[in-house]
């Protein structure tokens with residue numbers, strides 16, 4: 746299954762089998778992260794550790810993401826690790842974003858951003874878009890199209906879905922909008938990670954539609970924080 750096809754199959758997995766994924770698989774995941782391009786100017790770093798070395802022991806391993814402080818840096822981590830989340834589930838494993846987890850070692854906490862846990866599971870994938878609890882498309886987008894439908898299924902902290910998509914000629918702007926009971930608590934970091942996550946779904950869906958993604962740019966302006974994704978039709982390249 747392609748990563749795009751995983752978008753309406755993946756889920757947050759909270760129940761794991763007591764067995765380790767094999768070392769080859771863990772190596773593959775490590776290489777996948779290394780080979781994933783980060784947003785311009787961003788340099789997050791990642792390590793895979795046994796789940797016993799993080800405060801919330803879920804699954805067999807945790808991917809610890811580290812970055813500088815800042816909205817664009819947090820969004821970048823979401824953008825990189827959501828591709829990894831889809832990849833992990835395409836390998837038949839389960840995964841879970843864990844805003845509540847952190848490294849047990851205090852000296853690792855300074856630049857720590859977020860944790861993605863993974864491991865073996867027997868929880869099945871979802872059957873399709875109707876299995877998701879999400880806001881209706883008109884609450885999150887000015888257009889109902891395949892890109893917005895993929896964005897709608899993105900995971901977010903507390904399922905807060907803190908985004909709005911505005912489609913314009915050859916670009917879409919994914920803008921932060923606080924939602925839900927915990928919006929003040931989530932606003933600083935977790936919702937910015939969420940914006941990177943949803944942008945990954947947007948980029949995969951654009952490619953699936955035959956569009957060349959030309960740039961993905963995090964921006965803060967008078968309207969607040971957002972990510973602009975520009976494309977051109979792949980056929981225009983000649």
Ligand SMILES: Cc1cc2nc3c(=O)[nH]c(=O)nc-3n(C[C@H](O)[C@H](O)[C@H](O)COP(=O)(O)O)c2cc1C
Pocket residue numbers: 755756757758759841842843844845846859877898899900901902903904935938939942
């Ligand atoms: C940044 C982020 C942090 C999250 N933190 C937690 C967490 O600490 N505990 C948890 O059980 N789920 C956590 N989740 C999972 C969300 O609750 C889940 O993605 C959302 O409810 C949608 O469900 P789904 O992923 O199954 O589609 C987190 C998700 C994201 C994106």
